[in-house]
Amino acid sequence: MEDNFLYEGKAKKILTTEDPMVVRMVFKDDATAFDGKKKGKIGDKGQVNARISSRIFRYLQQKGIDNHFIEQSEPGEIIARRLEIIPVEVVVRNLATGSISRRLGLKEGLPFNPPILEFYFKDDQLGDPMINEDHIQVLGWASREEIEKMRESAHRVNGLLLELFRGIGIQLVDFKLEFGRAGEELLLGDEISPDTCRLWDLKTGEKLDKDRFRQDLGNTEAAYQEILRRIEELEE
């Protein structure tokens, strides 16, 4: 194991740098679904997701959303501020699909207006259970103030990403965010990529995200490449 190793997750490795406040995020080709029960690889995913995430984090910074992104270094790597990650996944939903459709029996594609925000406890062994704001506060994962900041940021990010993706012919269906602390600051962290978003082609309805892997739809690698191609055509 490298001596600068900090943490390894399902899709990324986090390494230290000379600066204790800065980390290297190395994106992996490994793909998992259903809380790690389904495993595989998506060709070039590491490099593609690092580039897509970099582009999105830069866009969000330009729009005033603070996040951990510093720069893209090597292919497949991002240099970012070191965060103490809050163990809560914030999911924003514009259209019904996935777990909300299964749980509540909603037809895929049903629009939500306003968008629905959900919280999940980040714990694979427990299968990332859904939680509410009381759980987060009472169990000490984040303060009321931090929860409010995450809610507000998630809604703003949704508005900005809806617009970004619409501009490249994509419907942003839903996505997951993670936040963390850097000193006094609460920052958006982790990644934003076809692994963590559901992205449907506006014209054809084709799924261009990890559902291709989850549902064995094939051409997953090409779908990720297509998102990268469209997003990199945008002007900075």
Ligand code: UDP
């Ligand atoms: N998501 C994620 N990581 C998770 C769970 C969900 O990135 O651990 C994303 C997922 O890609 C989707 C959104 O969050 O864009 C909502 O996922 P949902 O709860 O529908 O998940 P499912 O159980 O259907 O995969």
